[in-house]
Amino acid sequence: MAVNTSLAHVSDTLFTTAIATYALAMIGYAGEYAFGHRGKVNATAVPQRELVGAGAPVPPPPPIEQAAPVSTSRNAAASRFGRAAVVITIVGALLHLTSIAIRGAAVDEVPWSNMYEFASVVGVIAVLAFLVGMARMPQIRYLGLFVMFPVVVIMFLAGTVLYSRASPLVPALQSYWLAIHVTAAASSEGILMTSSVLTVLYLVRRRHDALVLSGRSSRLTAAIGARLPTPATLDKVAYRLAAFAFPIYTFGIICGAIWAEAAWGRYWGWDPKETWAFIAWVVYAAYLHTRATAGLKKWAPWVNLLGFGAMTFNFFVVNIVISGLHSYAGLN
Amino acid sequence: MRTALVLLFLLAVAAVPGSLLPQRPLNPDKTRSYIASHGAWGQFLDHIGMFDVFGSVWFAAIYLLLFISLIGCLIPRIRVHARAMRAKPLAAPKHVERLPESGSFETSATPTEFADAARSALGRRWRVARRQQGQTIVLSAEKGYSRETGNLIFHIALVVALIAIAVGRLYSYEGSRVLREGSEFCNEYSQYDTSRLGRFAQDGKVSPAPFCMTLNKFSVAYSAASEPTNFAANVSYGPAENDHAHTDTIKVNHPLRLEGDRVYLITHGYSPEITIHMPDGSTRPDTADFIPTNPTTYLSEGAFQELGKGSGNDVGIEGLFAPTGVSQDGGPITANSIVTSSSPRTDNPVLAITVYTGDAGNTVHSVYSLDKTNLKSIGSANLALGQSATFAGGVSVTFNGYVQWAGLQVSHDPSQLYLLGAATAMVIGLIGSLAIRRRRLWIKIGPASLTDSRSPTVVSVGGLARSDSGNFTDEFAGWLERLRSCGPPIERAGDPVPAGKE
Numbered sequence: 001m002a003v004n005t006s007l008a009h010v011s012d013t014l015f016t017t018a019i020a021t022y023a024l025a026m027i028g029y030a031g032e033y034a035f036g037h038r039g040k041v042n043a044t045a046v047p048q049r050e051l052v053g054a055g056a057p058v059p060p061p062p063p064i065e066q067a068a069p070v071s072t073s074r075n076a077a078a079s080r081f082g083r084a085a086v087v088i089t090i091v092g093a094l095l096h097l098t099s100i101a102i103r104g105a106a107v108d109e110v111p112w113s114n115m116y117e118f119a120s121v122v123g124v125i126a127v128l129a130f131l132v133g134m135a136r137m138p139q140i141r142y143l144g145l146f147v148m149f150p151v152v153v154i155m156f157l158a159g160t161v162l163y164s165r166a167s168p169l170v171p172a173l174q175s176y177w178l179a180i181h182v183t184a185a186a187s188s189e190g191i192l193m194t195s196s197v198l199t200v201l202y203l204v205r206r207r208h209d210a211l212v213l214s215g216r217s218s219r220l221t222a223a224i225g226a227r228l229p230t231p232a233t234l235d236k237v238a239y240r241l242a243a244f245a246f247p248i249y250t251f252g253i254i255c256g257a258i259w260a261e262a263a264w265g266r267y268w269g270w271d272p273k274e275t276w277a278f279i280a281w282v283v284y285a286a287y288l289h290t291r292a293t294a295g296l297k298k299w300a301p302w303v304n305l306l307g308f309g310a311m312t313f314n315f316f317v318v319n320i321v322i323s324g325l326h327s328y329a330g331l332n
Numbered sequence: 333m334r335t336a337l338v339l340l341f342l343l344a345v346a347a348v349p350g351s352l353l354p355q356r357p358l359n360p361d362k363t364r365s366y367i368a369s370h371g372a373w374g375q376f377l378d379h380i381g382m383f384d385v386f387g388s389v390w391f392a393a394i395y396l397l398l399f400i401s402l403i404g405c406l407i408p409r410i411r412v413h414a415r416a417m418r419a420k421p422l423a424a425p426k427h428v429e430r431l432p433e434s435g436s437f438e439t440s441a442t443p444t445e446f447a448d449a450a451r452s453a454l455g456r457r458w459r460v461a462r463r464q465q466g467q468t469i470v471l472s473a474e475k476g477y478s479r480e481t482g483n484l485i486f487h488i489a490l491v492v493a494l495i496a497i498a499v500g501r502l503y504s505y506e507g508s509r510v511l512r513e514g515s516e517f518c519n520e521y522s523q524y525d526t527s528r529l530g531r532f533a534q535d536g537k538v539s540p541a542p543f544c545m546t547l548n549k550f551s552v553a554y555s556a557a558s559e560p561t562n563f564a565a566n567v568s569y570g571p572a573e574n575d576h577a578h579t580d581t582i583k584v585n586h587p588l589r590l591e592g593d594r595v596y597l598i599t600h601g602y603s604p605e606i607t608i609h610m611p612d613g614s615t616r617p618d619t620a621d622f623i624p625t626n627p628t629t630y631l632s633e634g635a636f637q638e639l640g641k642g643s644g645n646d647v648g649i650e651g652l653f654a655p656t657g658v659s660q661d662g663g664p665i666t667a668n669s670i671v672t673s674s675s676p677r678t679d680n681p682v683l684a685i686t687v688y689t690g691d692a693g694n695t696v697h698s699v700y701s702l703d704k705t706n707l708k709s710i711g712s713a714n715l716a717l718g719q720s721a722t723f724a725g726g727v728s729v730t731f732n733g734y735v736q737w738a739g740l741q742v743s744h745d746p747s748q749l750y751l752l753g754a755a756t757a758m759v760i761g762l763i764g765s766l767a768i769r770r771r772r773l774w775i776k777i778g779p780a781s782l783t784d785s786r787s788p789t790v791v792s793v794g795g796l797a798r799s800d801s802g803n804f805t806d807e808f809a810g811w812l813e814r815l816r817s818c819g820p821p822i823e824r825a826g827d828p829v830p831a832g833k834e
Binding site: 279 | 343
């Protein structure tokens with residue numbers, strides 16, 4: 001039952017090292033983003049949009065790379081930055097996973113029973129989701145900067161304000177449902193976080209395209225928007241991630257209800273955490289419906305962000321400010 | 333869809349106050365003090381049901397409208413889908429090359445040979461209709477019907493889940509009961525301290541499962557830091573009073589599941605035992621269940637009351653029980669110390685009392701506090717285990733010991749398993765509706781020339797992604813390649829590479 005403090009200490013050190021490694025990877029991704037695809041700023045989005053769905057049997061390379069000629073040396077430098085960043089990300093993810101595993105060994109339980117541990121798991125899932133996505137679609141690599149940014153932020157918060165020392169599980173959490181319910185919740189939230197990042201990028205790109213079309217330009221959207229993949233690609237990947245995560249999130253809520261039945265005598269009691277899980281679920285359901293409805297599709301990205309907002313509220317505000325049965329923040 | 337979306341958003345928004353304002357079913361005390369401290373605004377909120385959002389008319393109206401709209405949408409969709417499942421895949425459009433994805437190639441196989449080979453290459457997942465147009469064979473292939481099936485299963489399961497919840501509500505009951513070690517309670521509505529009864533339980537149409545239960549022993553295991561690591565209530569139970577054939581241990585996360593009813597361990601506390609020497613000369617043993625006011629140290633509050641013979645001879649005692657008693661000033665506990673507790677373990681139990689005499693009155697009040705209107709304080713004392721204190725009028729109090737009590741909850745909801753079934757169907761349906769892709773392929777197989785019987789066969793293929801296009805371009809290229817290998821390529825002199833027109 002006792003916590004192995006020296007193991008817990010090793011886990012903390014690995015956690016900090018993982019954050020530093022991710023930050024280093026971010027520099028690599030930023031380098032790739034900065035050096036790659038120069039000269040793209042003037043390439044308008046309009047022809048690119050038409051390229052999507054052109055009837056070629058071989059998939060066209062992402063339109064972004066067909067645009068204005070890019071100097072090869074710049075491209076090679078960008079690619080070196082990108083490849084290095086991926087290697088560093090993998091190293092960071094391994095450190096991060098080891099940190100979680102050692103924390104688990106230290107408390108002799110699944111290590112995601114408080115906000116620090118939960119945020120750490122969400123972070124590693126988001127990184128893994130991105131790595132898997134990159135393995136299947138290498139062309140999204142240069143978006144690493146945007147995906148890693150929220151991961152580093154949430155891990156920094158986890159390591160500072162949300163941190164709590166490794167401690168044995170309170171009786172209420174001593175259940176195998178902790179492993180199932182929280183794993184499902186953390187996985188889906190990690191994936192939905194990546195989906196929301198891509199949605200923000202999509203909105204930036206869409207705004208940029210609209211400005212270019214109307215002959216105006218904004219330095220702000222042009223700085224980022226011009227180098228992003230086509231709106232269609234961003235929207236599709238964001239949707240696919242959300243569509244992948246939604247059943248997992250649903251499963252997580254149902255597991256929570258089964259656990260609540262065994263722990264509190266009722267499967268659903270509108271505890272604040274349950275209420276916000278319900279709100280986020282309903283909003284993501286609305287996202288899937290909005291995206292499938294012609295005429296409303298343009299609102300879908302905002303609904304996606306709203307859903308992620310509800311989920312973030314459920315994590316930070318409900319855990320810290322509102323008291324309820326799910327009071328395991330570990331911040332007292 | 334627009335109506336449904338508006339209702340979905342309304343549902344999400346309507347749930348928000350339910351988490352931000354105190355809710356009466358969850359926390360009646362907090363709700364009362366919130367209304368009291370917010371005056372007219374609090375009363376207004378109460379009037380519009382803001383303190384019982386999930387039981388309010390408007391919340392019910394939103395989800396009922398949502399489900400009506402859902403059912404109205406589902407019925408025609410089920411009909412359409414049932415028809416689509418039976419129908420042959422659609423005939424090919426006139427120009428397959430104008431479809432989003434298309435390609436063509438030539439083969440030396442005859443149209444019939446190629447059509448047979450193509451049919452078997454597509455496999456069982458594609459539903460294929462074969463049509464003949466002159467010398468041309470057209471295969472219409474379609475797959476991914478289970479996408480809509482999954483979608484319908486999800487939405488039907490959602491309706492079933494709502495019905496299961498509603499029916500469960502009608503038949504359910506829930507009661508909580510504080511049970512002291514060594515005491516027994518029988519499962520009747522009247523024996524619950526607090527209860528929440530469903531409509532049919534209120535009307536007496538549902539009677540609680542017949543069993544009686546005794547708490548033999550309640551135990552807590554602590555870590556070195558005096559944090560609880562395990563709670564266990566050892567109980568014996570049976571169908572009638574004093575007829576207990578079974579024993580079991582109820583723990584957090586491990587309720588006792590009896591036929592129909594579940595018994596949970598929710599809270600626990602201490603019940604100090606005292607002996608009171610009354611003003612009328614009699615001696616009364618008394619035990620009272622104290623309510624923990626500090627969840628960490630288990631400093632607990634409670635009251636004793638004994639009615640004496642003759643007017644003015646009642647005794648009331650307000651008590652504070654500290655499992656590990658310490659003086660608030662850090663020194664040793666004296667008669668004047670303010671006692672508090674440093675740990676929930678009973679390392680140094682101390683009972684701090686204030687004793688009253690007078691008329692306790694017959695008004696019904698909480699067992700945890702005194703009605704002091706006609707009582708007069710005669711002094712107070714801090715008692716360690718076994719100690720006594722004597723007060724004016726020959727009254728004395730002895731702190732004999734303590735037992736523990738467990739807060740048990742009995743729950744009954746006959747629809748739970750149906751709801752679990754519906755929830756499982758929801759997840760399965762959801763996976764099907766989001767992961768399966770609807771695809772259509774048309775394959776036109778005909779001779780290149782209608783007059784030359786030795787002319788090669790031309791195959792033109794068109795494809796359409798009916799849902800979630802994903803990487804349909806890649807997917808289609810894969811299918812085109814597979815179809816190309818269904819027939820031998822044309823061999824022409826000087827042109828060893830299979831001809832492919834794209």
